[in-house]
Amino acid sequence: DVKDLYILGDTSEVIADLDDSLVTINTVLGSRYVGGIKEMVDDWRSKLMLFQETLDEWLMCQRTWMYLETIFSSPDIVKSLPDAAKKFQAVDKSWKSIMKGTSDDPNALAAGTYKGRRDLFVSHNTA
Numbered sequence: 001d002v003k004d005l006y007i008l009g010d011t012s013e014v015i016a017d018l019d020d021s022l023v024t025i026n027t028v029l030g031s032r033y034v035g036g037i038k039e040m041v042d043d044w045r046s047k048l049m050l051f052q053e054t055l056d057e058w059l060m061c062q063r064t065w066m067y068l069e070t071i072f073s074s075p076d077i078v079k080s081l082p083d084a085a086k087k088f089q090a091v092d093k094s095w096k097s098i099m100k101g102t103s104d105d106p107n108a109l110a111a112g113t114y115k116g117r118r119d120l121f122v123s124h125n126t127a
Contacts, residue, residue, distance in 0.1 A: 006099035008062055011055065014108050018055070022048050051112035057121035058112070064125065065095050091124045 025045045028034055034041055068088055071077055078085040098120075102111045111117070 004096070004100065006096075006103045007066065008058065011059065015055070018048060018052055022052070047109070047113055050118060051109055054112045054114075054118040054121065057118055057125055061091075061095065061121045061124045065091065087127050091127055094120065094124065 028041050072088045
């Protein structure tokens, strides 16, 4: 159903804010006064790095999914490439579930640091 299809829109502002935040975090980590909050700053840096890696994989998966979705919507292609179609259907189901959840709770940091999400996109991108 088309009304339940979601994709990431323009992410340029999120990426710019993420880059700015990483620069700020790295500046704080380089400060000699970081001592008392170093653990918290390290945790935030790890979270932001995970978000960046997840977003990169997510966007790659989206590009591939959008390309393949039109191809595998044809019954003739599904019939002639059953193994590839089966792989795509598994990724498609996962993709739609992730995107529905992200639409329901559109918090970029929460979605991008959700446990196991980066690894899931990596596996989808290599399928």
